[in-house]
Amino acid sequence: MPKPVSGFSKKNKEEKIDWLLSNYLSHLPEAKNTLKKYWNADSELQKLHDDFIENTLSNYYLPFSIAPNFLINNTLYAIPMVIEESSVVAAASNAAKFWLDKGGFSAEVISTQKNGQIHINYYGDTKSLKNFFNEIKPLLIHAVDNIAENMKKRGGGLLDIELLDASQTLEGYYQLHCTFETLDAMGANFINSCLETIAKTFETEARKHSEFKYEVYPEVVMSILSNYVPECLVRAKVSCPVTQLSQGKIDGKTFAEKFVRAVNIAKSETRRAVTHNKGIMNGIDAVILATGNDFRAVEAGVHAYAAKNGYYSSLTHATIEDETFNFWIEIPLALGTVGGLTSLHPLVKLAFEILQKPNAKQLMQLVAVAGLAQNFAAIRSLVTTGIQKGHMKMHLMNILNQLGATEEEKRKTVQHFKDTTVSHTAVVNYLENIRNS
Numbered sequence: 001m002p003k004p005v006s007g008f009s010k011k012n013k014e015e016k017i018d019w020l021l022s023n024y025l026s027h028l029p030e031a032k033n034t035l036k037k038y039w040n041a042d043s044e045l046q047k048l049h050d051d052f053i054e055n056t057l058s059n060y061y062l063p064f065s066i067a068p069n070f071l072i073n074n075t076l077y078a079i080p081m082v083i084e085e086s087s088v089v090a091a092a093s094n095a096a097k098f099w100l101d102k103g104g105f106s107a108e109v110i111s112t113q114k115n116g117q118i119h120i121n122y123y124g125d126t127k128s129l130k131n132f133f134n135e136i137k138p139l140l141i142h143a144v145d146n147i148a149e150n151m152k153k154r155g156g157g158l159l160d161i162e163l164l165d166a167s168q169t170l171e172g173y174y175q176l177h178c179t180f181e182t183l184d185a186m187g188a189n190f191i192n193s194c195l196e197t198i199a200k201t202f203e204t205e206a207r208k209h210s211e212f213k214y215e216v217y218p219e220v221v222m223s224i225l226s227n228y229v230p231e232c233l234v235r236a237k238v239s240c241p242v243t244q245l246s247q248g249k250i251d252g253k254t255f256a257e258k259f260v261r262a263v264n265i266a267k268s269e270t271r272r273a274v275t276h277n278k279g280i281m282n283g284i285d286a287v288i289l290a291t292g293n294d295f296r297a298v299e300a301g302v303h304a305y306a307a308k309n310g311y312y313s314s315l316t317h318a319t320i321e322d323e324t325f326n327f328w329i330e331i332p333l334a335l336g337t338v339g340g341l342t343s344l345h346p347l348v349k350l351a352f353e354i355l356q357k358p359n360a361k362q363l364m365q366l367v368a369v370a371g372l373a374q375n376f377a378a379i380r381s382l383v384t385t386g387i388q389k390g391h392m393k394m395h396l397m398n399i400l401n402q403l404g405a406t407e408e409e410k411r412k413t414v415q416h417f418k419d420t421t422v423s424h425t426a427v428v429n430y431l432e433n434i435r436n437s
C-alpha cells in the first residue's frame with residue numbers, strides 16, 4: 001500500500017524514481033530502465049527538459065513530423081506537426097497537395113486584442129463604484145508603466161480598462177475588464193503581471209477614497225487573463241470552381257454539395273459539431289505543440305468560440321456561390337513566437353526555422369490553415385470513401401507493432417491490405433493465418 005510522501009519535490013531525480021518504484025512499481029523490475037531509456041544522452045539537453053516542469057522523471061516522446069506543400073498567401077510552407085494519432089499528418093499533407101494547384105490557402109488576421117479581468121466583490125452603491133473608477137482610471141493605467149515599458153516601445157501594452165457591472169448575474173460581482181496588445185507574445189504572464197498590479201492599486205485607492213462610506217469597500221477576488229479571445233481572430237479560406245472538385249467517379253458539383261451539407265450538419269447539430277471540431281483540432285493542436293504554444297489555452301478558447309451563439313457549432317463554414325466552392329474557418333488564437341517554451345526547446349526553435357520565422361500574426365494564419373486543411377481532408381473522406389479506409393490504412397503499422405509482427409509479417413500484411421479495408425480483427429486474423437501457414 002503506497003504511503004503519502006512529504007518533501008517529494010526536494011528529492012533529486014534518482015530519489016524520486018526510487019520512491020515511485022518502491023511505492024507503485026515494485027512489481028515491474030524493468031520500470032526504472034524504461035524511464036531511463038528515454039533520457040537524452042546529452043546531459044545538458046536532458047537538464048533543459050528536466051527543468052521545463054516539476055518532478056520530471058523522464059521524457060515522453062511524441063513524433064515530430066511535417067506536412068509539406070502548403071501554399072499559403074502565395075508562400076510555400078512545410079508545416080511541422082507533433083501528434084500521437086496516425087493519419088493526421090497524412091490527411092493534412094493530402095489536403096495541402098489537393099489545394100496546391102487550385103491557388104492554395106489564403107489567410108488573414110482580423111484582430112489581435114487579448115484581455116484579462118480583475119474580479120471584484122462590491123455590495124455598496126454602484127454609482128459610488130463608478131465615480132471612484134472614473135476618477136482613478138488614469139492612475140490604474142499608469143500603475144503598469146514599469147511592467148509595460150518595453151511592450152509599449154514595441155507598439156503594444158495595456159489598451160484600456162473598463163468597469164463592468166455583472167451584479168445582475170451574480171450578486172455583488174463587478175469586473176475590471178482590461179484589454180491588451182501583446183504582439184509576438186501569447187502574453188499570459190505579461191497580462192497577469194499587469195492585472196495584479198492594477199488590482200493592488202485599485203484596492204489601495206479604494207481604501208482611502210471618500211466614495212466608500214461605512215467601510216463598504218470593493219474587494220478584489222482574483223486577477224487573471226482570459227483564454228477566451230474573440231477579439232484575437234484569424235480567418236483562413238480555400239475556394240475554387242466546383243468543377244475542379246471531382247473525386248474519382250463523383251463529379252465536382254455533387255461532391256461540393258455533399259461537402260457543404262456535411263458542414264451544415266456540423267453547424268446545426270452539437271454531437272456532430274464536436275467531432276467535426278475535434279478533426280479541426282487534430283491539425284491545430286499538432287502545430288501548437290510543434291511550436292511550443294499552450295494547447296490548453298487554445299483548446300479552451302476555440303471551443304468557447306464554437307459556442308459563441310449560445311449553442312456549440314462548427315468552426316468551419318462552406319458555401320457554393322455562382323458555381324464556386326468556398327470553405328473557411330474563423331477562430332480565436334492567442335499565440336506566441338516569443339516567450340514560453342518558444343526559445344527554449346530546440347525542436348520548437350527548429351519548427352520556427354521550418355516555418356520561415358513567422359511572427360505571431362503569421363503563426364495564427366498557419367495554424368488556422370492547418371485546422372482548415374485537416375477538416376477538408378476528414379470531410380472529403382467522410383462524404384466519399386468513409387473515414388476508416390484512409391485512417392486505418394495509416395493505423396495499420398500501429399496494430400502490427402502492437403501484435404509484435406516481424407518485418408516480413410509487416411511486409412506481407414501491408415501488401416494484403418493494399419486493396420482491403422483495415423480493421424483490428426481483420427489484421428489479427430490475417431496475421432494468425434500467415435503465422436499458422
Ligand SMILES: CC(C)(COP(=O)([O-])OP(=O)([O-])OC[C@H]1O[C@@H](n2cnc3c(N)ncnc32)[C@H](O)[C@@H]1OP(=O)([O-])[O-])[C@@H](O)C(=O)NCCC(=O)NCCSC(=O)C[C@@](C)(O)CC(=O)[O-]
Binds near residue numbers: 085088089
Ligand atoms: C489518409 C489519407 C490521407 C489517405 O489518402 P489517399 O488518397 O489514400 O492517399 P494517397 O496514398 O493517394 O496519397 C496522396 C497524398 O496524401 C498524403 N499521404 C497519403 N499517405 C501518406 C502517408 N502515409 N504519409 C504522409 N502523407 C501521406 C500525401 O500528401 C500523398 O501525396 P504524396 O506524398 O504521395 O505526394 C486520406 O484518406 C485522408 O485524408 N483521410 C482523412 C484522415 C483523417 O482525417 N484522419 C484524422 C483521424 S480521424 C479523426 O480524428 C477526426 C474525424 C475524422 O472524426 C473528424 C470528423 O469526423 O470530421
Ligand SMILES: NC(=O)C1=CN([C@@H]2O[C@H](COP(=O)(O)OP(=O)(O)OC[C@H]3O[C@@H](n4cnc5c(N)ncnc54)[C@H](O)[C@@H]3O)[C@@H](O)[C@H]2O)C=CC1
Binds near residue numbers: 183189338
Ligand atoms: N491561462 C493561461 O493561459 C496561462 C498561461 N501561462 C503560460 O504563459 C506563457 C506565455 O506567457 P507570455 O507572457 O507570452 O510569455 P513570457 O512570460 O515568456 O513573456 C514573453 C515576453 O517576451 C518579451 N518580448 C520580446 N519580444 C517581443 C515581441 N516582439 N512581442 C511581444 N513580446 C516580446 C516581452 O517582454 C514578453 O512579456 C505560456 O507558457 C503559457 O502556457 C501562464 C499563466 C496562465
